[in-house]
Amino acid sequence: MARLFEYQSKKILKNMGIRVPEGGLAFTPEEARQIAFKIGKPVVLKIQVWLTGRAGKGGIRFAESAGEADAVAREMFGMKVGNFVVDKILVEEKLRIKTECFVGLVIDDAKKTPLLIFSSVGGTGIEEIAREHPDKVFQIPIDVLTGLRDYEVRNLLRRAGLSGKILVQLSAVLAKLYRVARRYDARSAEINPLVITESDLVYAADCHIAVDDYAVYRHPELDIEVAREFDRPPTRLEKIAYQVEENDHRGTFYFLQMTEDIPPEKKYIGFHGAGGGGSMMSMDAVLDKGFKLANYCDTSGNPSASKVYRAAKIILSQPNINGYFASGSGVASQEQYHSARGMVKAFHEENLEIPAVIRLGGNFEEKAIEILGTYLKDIQATVEGYGRDDTPESCAKRLEELIEKSKSVHEVKPVVFPDVPEDRYFFETLTGRIFIDHQKCPDCKTKGCVEACSPGILKIEEGKSVLEVSLVEAKKGKCTECLACEIYCKFHEQDAIFIHLPIPGLKDYRKRLIKS
Amino acid sequence: MSILVNEKSKVIVQGITGREGMVRTQLMKDYGTQVVAGVTPGKGGGEVHDVPVYDTVEEAWEKAGPIDASVIFVPASLVRNAALEAMDAGVKLLVIVPDRVPIYDVLEISRIAQDKGACFVGPNTLGLVSPGKAVLGMIGGRAERAKEWFSAGDIGVSSRSGGMTSAISYYLTEAGFGQSTIVHVGGDAVVGLSHPEVMELFEQDDETQIVVMFGEIGTTQEERVADLIQKKKFTKPLIAFIGGKAAKSGTRFSHAGAIVEGSRGSYESKVERLTKVGVHLADSVSDIPKIAKKLKGAKGG
Numbered sequence: 001m002a003r004l005f006e007y008q009s010k011k012i013l014k015n016m017g018i019r020v021p022e023g024g025l026a027f028t029p030e031e032a033r034q035i036a037f038k039i040g041k042p043v044v045l046k047i048q049v050w051l052t053g054r055a056g057k058g059g060i061r062f063a064e065s066a067g068e069a070d071a072v073a074r075e076m077f078g079m080k081v082g083n084f085v086v087d088k089i090l091v092e093e094k095l096r097i098k099t100e101c102f103v104g105l106v107i108d109d110a111k112k113t114p115l116l117i118f119s120s121v122g123g124t125g126i127e128e129i130a131r132e133h134p135d136k137v138f139q140i141p142i143d144v145l146t147g148l149r150d151y152e153v154r155n156l157l158r159r160a161g162l163s164g165k166i167l168v169q170l171s172a173v174l175a176k177l178y179r180v181a182r183r184y185d186a187r188s189a190e191i192n193p194l195v196i197t198e199s200d201l202v203y204a205a206d207c208h209i210a211v212d213d214y215a216v217y218r219h220p221e222l223d224i225e226v227a228r229e230f231d232r233p234p235t236r237l238e239k240i241a242y243q244v245e246e247n248d249h250r251g252t253f254y255f256l257q258m259t260e261d262i263p264p265e266k267k268y269i270g271f272h273g274a275g276g277g278g279s280m281m282s283m284d285a286v287l288d289k290g291f292k293l294a295n296y297c298d299t300s301g302n303p304s305a306s307k308v309y310r311a312a313k314i315i316l317s318q319p320n321i322n323g324y325f326a327s328g329s330g331v332a333s334q335e336q337y338h339s340a341r342g343m344v345k346a347f348h349e350e351n352l353e354i355p356a357v358i359r360l361g362g363n364f365e366e367k368a369i370e371i372l373g374t375y376l377k378d379i380q381a382t383v384e385g386y387g388r389d390d391t392p393e394s395c396a397k398r399l400e401e402l403i404e405k406s407k408s409v410h411e412v413k414p415v416v417f418p419d420v421p422e423d424r425y426f427f428e429t430l431t432g433r434i435f436i437d438h439q440k441c442p443d444c445k446t447k448g449c450v451e452a453c454s455p456g457i458l459k460i461e462e463g464k465s466v467l468e469v470s471l472v473e474a475k476k477g478k479c480t481e482c483l484a485c486e487i488y489c490k491f492h493e494q495d496a497i498f499i500h501l502p503i504p505g506l507k508d509y510r511k512r513l514i515k516s
Numbered sequence: 517m518s519i520l521v522n523e524k525s526k527v528i529v530q531g532i533t534g535r536e537g538m539v540r541t542q543l544m545k546d547y548g549t550q551v552v553a554g555v556t557p558g559k560g561g562g563e564v565h566d567v568p569v570y571d572t573v574e575e576a577w578e579k580a581g582p583i584d585a586s587v588i589f590v591p592a593s594l595v596r597n598a599a600l601e602a603m604d605a606g607v608k609l610l611v612i613v614p615d616r617v618p619i620y621d622v623l624e625i626s627r628i629a630q631d632k633g634a635c636f637v638g639p640n641t642l643g644l645v646s647p648g649k650a651v652l653g654m655i656g657g658r659a660e661r662a663k664e665w666f667s668a669g670d671i672g673v674s675s676r677s678g679g680m681t682s683a684i685s686y687y688l689t690e691a692g693f694g695q696s697t698i699v700h701v702g703g704d705a706v707v708g709l710s711h712p713e714v715m716e717l718f719e720q721d722d723e724t725q726i727v728v729m730f731g732e733i734g735t736t737q738e739e740r741v742a743d744l745i746q747k748k749k750f751t752k753p754l755i756a757f758i759g760g761k762a763a764k765s766g767t768r769f770s771h772a773g774a775i776v777e778g779s780r781g782s783y784e785s786k787v788e789r790l791t792k793v794g795v796h797l798a799d800s801v802s803d804i805p806k807i808a809k810k811l812k813g814a815k816g817g
């Protein structure tokens with residue numbers, strides 16, 4: 001779920017006609033002062049982070065005047081709460097509260113409907129409310145075809161003990177909240193507290209909306225940077241990884257950093273899973289061996305070799321890891337040699353120095369293991385491939401032994417690509433470019449790149465390897481970025497092919513990392 | 517018998533002319549599934565692996581129907597329409613393979629399925645297979661593999677992870693235990709047939725003697741299976757393996773479903789509920805065949 005900040009959520013509510021306190025977003029104490037001055041009443045300052053219980057952490061404070069708002073904001077900016085450093089503060093008029101309620105919209109996986117939850121007690125988390133006042137929590141499932149009808153909401157509120165004008169005001173808010181959820185594809189939307197003021201007006205005093213990851217593409221206006229659920233802002237490396245996922249929808253690629261600073265103490269490994277279930281099982285196996293994960297990564301659902309390559313490059317952008325562990329369910333339906341080739345290219349470019357255990361069980365695992373064995377036997381590090389009859393537990397044990405023996409610590413290297421002269425023959429692929437050095441082809445005996453290319457898009461013309469299909473077709477996906485031609489030519493022939501698969505931002509990222 | 521699909525089921529493929537659609541049609545045909553038609557609007561009149569292609573499901577039904585199931589391979593943003601089209605034409609079982617289908621689209625499909633008396637597996641599913649009879653979706657990847665990994669027998673398998681579906685079935689086959697039907701229910705938070713619904717189908721199936729379930733943290737599916745057992749609506753021996761022991765609350769992994777919400781949905785909650793109602797919990801995949809063996813022994817073969 002892609003979480004929105006409180007200030008973003010409130011803007012959406014306001015547009016839908018739900019009353020929110022007057023206020024604005026401040027990035028500096030000076031701005032906080034100006035907003036408070038404009039409001040001209042006592043204000044509340046709220047840090048903008050994705051955490052609950054902000055008040056207890058000093059994240060919600062009050063100020064009587066603009067000057068005081070400035071002073072308070074000075075103390076709040078730069079504060080570290082959870083995994084956030086405070087850089088945005090919402091400054092709002094302080095409400096004169098009579099009562100607080102709760103309203104939330106969630107999706108019920110059992111009934112397969114949205115569920116509207118209302119409680120006449122609000123303020124704290126709904127779990128606590130449900131535990132302590134179960135009699136005050138009311139819910140109704142919503143029919144997605146007909147939507148929420150006004151009378152349904154009024155019935156709900158009446159059951160909750162409300163009546164009269166407040167009932168009418170509240171019912172409008174509840175009905176609108178469902179409309180908000182539907183319009184923005186919200187997995188959850190909650191207003192807590194929903195405040196009734198001393199002058200009997202209903203205000204959304206706090207609001208949290210989480211948008212369905214899979215529907216983010218329908219809402220460019222929300223400017224969601226990384227459509228994944230985090231309890232902290234995404235790291236720079238995670239943003240880089242997310243770009244890769246966005247640009248290539250063949251298979252899934254998910255990357256999460258567990259920590260950004262890894263001590264070189266033989267405990268951290270780069271983790272590369274395949275498939276949610278298999279990844280979890282594999283992760284349980286390495287954690288059982290006392291390892292710590294630097295990251296969690298999953299490439300699955302038939303990813304291209306290029307995607308696996310990029311994932312490996314990103315995993316290897318983490319300094320001080322002591323090993324690389326790749327493992328999935330063990331019996332994958334996808335052709336496993338794609339993953340193997342992606343790793344071969346990445347490990348060579350990185351000149352891998354830490355041991356890697358790659359459990360590639362599944363379709364064509366023999367071929368995949370052979371690819372790893374053949375093409376990675378000459379690198380510094382030990383890389384071992386395993387199949388479906390090797391358990392994650394035994395593979396984790398093997399990694400432990402290898403790490404014990406090798407004692408090496410991963411060093412992040414700068415991103416460098418070979419120089420290619422401007423006139424070199426090339427064609428574009430879905431996410432990169434393939435260069436072929438035609439000066440080398442005449443010395444080639446086998447012309448094996450043609451056979452290696454299983455989609456059959458290469459041919460030999462005047463002794464040189466060229467594209468058989470049109471440039472447009474290659475770019476649109478005829479070239480599957482399987483990397484077979486490059487690997488063949490590199491190890492069996494003249495090393496004439498270079499496949500450039502850029503990862504935007506990675507070069508700078510590593511440069512900064514190496515400097516510090 | 518088996519559940520949901522067998523060698524007599526007539527099947528269509530929506531999105532048959534796409535990359536996945538083509539490859540997996542080959543898999544299904546080679547395995548023995550009766551793929552009678554494909555649908556891609558605008559490509560009517562063509563053929564994919566000798567399967568005639570039509571512009572609409574209605575036309576496919578007229579020319580090749582009645583149709584028992586449709587396997588959907590269209591892009592995620594078109595899934596809702598494809599599913600509604602199939603149900604409107606009268607198809608009662610859908611297998612929705614694509615990943616990243618927006619959740620409200622799934623809710624809508626589910627709501628309409630209720631009206632039409634239809635059901636669906638997925639989204640984000642590899643599909644299902646009744647070994648020796650038919651496969652729907654892409655489970656096994658290629659027919660030779662599917663034949664090697666899965667064998668006919670009396671153990672039902674239901675899993676929320678695609679890879680684990682194959683892994684569990686493969687290890688069962690290796691140990692000499694065949695499967696009645698293997699269902700990958702899909703990895704998303706809301707799916708059509710979830711574990712409890714699949715359990716009810718296995719309960720009705722005479723051939724299925726034992727069921728294996730792979731669960732994960734997040735959602736209430738496993739807890740609802742425990743409810744079913746408590747209410748005696750599911751009475752066959754059940755072996756369960758729950759992934760995500762190491763996952764911290766709040767950390768989300770790639771399955772959209774694997775979100776720890778409160779105590780419900782956590783590893784501990786699932787294991788506790790299932791153990792209480794007498795489910796056999798496995799600690800690793802390799803335990804599953806061992807437990808199956810014990811259960812079989814207890815029943816006298």
Ligand code: SF4
Nearest residue numbers: 441444447449465489
């Ligand atoms: S294998 Fe390499 S050297 Fe030989 S023809 Fe192909 S690209 Fe040229």
Ligand code: SF4
Nearest residue numbers: 453479480482483485
């Ligand atoms: S040209 Fe052929 S072999 Fe090379 S990456 Fe593209 S599809 Fe693969």
